[in-house]
Amino acid sequence: MDKFIIRGGNPLVGTVRISGAKNSALPCMAAAILTEEEVTLENIPQVRDIATERRLLASMGAAVELHESVTPEDAPSSATGEGASLKHTTISCRSLSDPVARYEIVKTMRASSLVLGPLMARSGVARVAMPGGCAIGGRPIDLHIKGLEKMGAVILQEHGYLEARVDSGVGRLRGAHIVFDRITVTGTEDLLMAAVLAEGETLLENCAREPEVVDLAQLLIAMGARIEGAGTSSMRVHGVSSLHGARYRINPDRIEAGTFLIAGAITGGDLIVANCNVDHLGAVIAKLRESGVRVDVLGPGAVRVRAAERLRAADISTEEYPGFPTDMQAQYMALATQAEGVSLVRENIFENRFMHVQELVRMGANIKVDGNAATVRGPARLSSAAVMCSDLRASASLVLAALVADGESVIDRVYHMDRGYERFEEKLRSVGAQIQRLGDVFAPRPENPEPADQPA
Ligand code: EPZ
Numbered sequence: 001m002d003k004f005i006i007r008g009g010n011p012l013v014g015t016v017r018i019s020g021a022k023n024s025a026l027p028c029m030a031a032a033i034l035t036e037e038e039v040t041l042e043n044i045p046q047v048r049d050i051a052t053e054r055r056l057l058a059s060m061g062a063a064v065e066l067h068e069s070v071t072p073e074d075a076p077s078s079a080t081g082e083g084a085s086l087k088h089t090t091i092s093c094r095s096l097s098d099p100v101a102r103y104e105i106v107k108t109m110r111a112s113s114l115v116l117g118p119l120m121a122r123s124g125v126a127r128v129a130m131p132g133g134c135a136i137g138g139r140p141i142d143l144h145i146k147g148l149e150k151m152g153a154v155i156l157q158e159h160g161y162l163e164a165r166v167d168s169g170v171g172r173l174r175g176a177h178i179v180f181d182r183i184t185v186t187g188t189e190d191l192l193m194a195a196v197l198a199e200g201e202t203l204l205e206n207c208a209r210e211p212e213v214v215d216l217a218q219l220l221i222a223m224g225a226r227i228e229g230a231g232t233s234s235m236r237v238h239g240v241s242s243l244h245g246a247r248y249r250i251n252p253d254r255i256e257a258g259t260f261l262i263a264g265a266i267t268g269g270d271l272i273v274a275n276c277n278v279d280h281l282g283a284v285i286a287k288l289r290e291s292g293v294r295v296d297v298l299g300p301g302a303v304r305v306r307a308a309e310r311l312r313a314a315d316i317s318t319e320e321y322p323g324f325p326t327d328m329q330a331q332y333m334a335l336a337t338q339a340e341g342v343s344l345v346r347e348n349i350f351e352n353r354f355m356h357v358q359e360l361v362r363m364g365a366n367i368k369v370d371g372n373a374a375t376v377r378g379p380a381r382l383s384s385a386a387v388m389c390s391d392l393r394a395s396a397s398l399v400l401a402a403l404v405a406d407g408e409s410v411i412d413r414v415y416h417m418d419r420g421y422e423r424f425e426e427k428l429r430s431v432g433a434q435i436q437r438l439g440d441v442f443a444p445r446p447e448n449p450e451p452a453d454q455p456a
Helices: 022-034 048-059 110-123 142-150 185-195 211-222 254-266 278-290 326-336 355-362 392-404 424-430
Strands: 003-007 013-017 038-042 063-069 086-092 125-129 153-158 161-166 177-179 201-205 226-228 234-238 246-249 270-274 294-299 302-306 341-346 366-370 373-378 386-388 408-412 434-438
Touching: 003 392, 013 424, 022 038, 022 048, 022 086, 022 110, 022 185, 022 211, 048 063, 048 086, 048 110, 110 125, 110 142, 110 161, 110 185, 142 153, 142 177, 142 185, 185 201, 185 211, 185 234, 211 226, 211 246, 254 270, 254 278, 254 302, 254 326, 254 392, 278 294, 278 302, 326 341, 326 355, 326 373, 326 392, 355 366, 355 386, 355 392, 392 408, 392 424, 424 434
Parallel strands: 013 270, 038 246, 177 201, 386 408
Antiparallel strands: 003 408, 003 434, 038 086, 063 086, 125 161, 153 161, 201 234, 226 234, 270 302, 294 302, 341 373, 366 373
16 A cells, blocks of 8 residues: 655745546536436546546446547646646446446445436436445435435335335436435535436525535536526526536636645745635635635635744634535644644534544644544644554645654555545645655556566
8 A cells, every 4th residue: 555755844835736626526427427428527637536436437338538638728837847638538328238336336435326316317227335434424325315215216225235216107307396404515416417307397405505516517507407506505407308418627626725725834835726716715715814824816726825924723613615614624633733822623514524633643733532623732843653544634634744744754545645636746746845655565466467587
């Protein structure tokens, strides 16, 4: 398993370019199921979760191709030192020979459940492995199921699978009035995709307002769907009989952008985060400014972050968008270990999203957890250590801490990071971080290894 070796102490200086949003790409790729025509998605991040979703769609019979081309807007940039090629993925679900999301794939990425709604809308039948929980919580999908049943789906749970079909009496999903018991991002996305081909009108209330939901809605509208209210808590969908192909560019990843803003702040650097969408960073920028970090918006797609003269403690409480994102909680906690005073970090979205705390404490942080609240006392001098990643965003928190810790830290199980951060160590190195990736020295031999040289 790959590791990162990080020597702390270097301020990050320069410009990094943000990649496309993983959590937009995943539902948008699933949306290709809704048409027999080609869907082309630009600015797809090359991360493990995207590769998993490609495998999932291919396993159902879809033709999925990754293309690379350099276009003017992706000309060589200082951020990565080479021409960032514009990768786009073309998905054609002309024939879905096997509408099954198998456990072997779903167990590696619970967002696979996003194929449930589109499969029900497209073919009225789906067999989807129940996603297990994960490090940060139980992650049920009861609200996805409840909404689909209101639209006429009959869903049985057996042998670890959801066996779903549209009630024979209705033929195809029918529009319904659905009020989510609690705000769910992929629940909103799943049911939005089910509704666009349903008979009649669907009103979805208490929807997630995340930018990733808006990305999906904009793709669906480009494919011919009729959706009002995307980005608000109520969406009205007029079902259509079919959708056509489309080409759509995924928005930049707001969580990657936030992670780099904190990297610039925690290292005392002077960093420009480019190719981002500043409109999606409101809560994060406001909190960084509250703690004394200097943040200057340079334009709609670029933000400059410089170290605070004095980094002050500031509390956070994670909320659904546009509140402070739960996906930035671990990264902010790393910064809070360096702030003067006591920061209260309250996690309201997931029941177990403090897996990074013990590892940060092992590096010298002063953090006490009580239920869903963590009290961070700073500033604490962090020293390098061997630490282990547990989930995607906790991994980012450990990298941020290692960038400011004395000495050389070893961060194990970085495959968690590879799920959602594209070329993370390259981007960090390009602005001065001392970080190296160590492959597993006993990595499995490549298949069909070249015949050994004949002995002399
Ligand atoms: C999405 O997960 C993101 N993943 C997560 O990002 C993100 O942390 C989360 O939204 C919250 O913003 C993707 O978009 C692929 P939820 P999702 O449904 O949709 C409960 C990352 O780091 N709930 O909004 O699974 C649930 O347990 C990942 O990139 C139900 O009870 O999250 C949680 O407590 C991690 N029943 C809360 O709602 C349901 O049917 C919010 O979950 C669905 C959710």
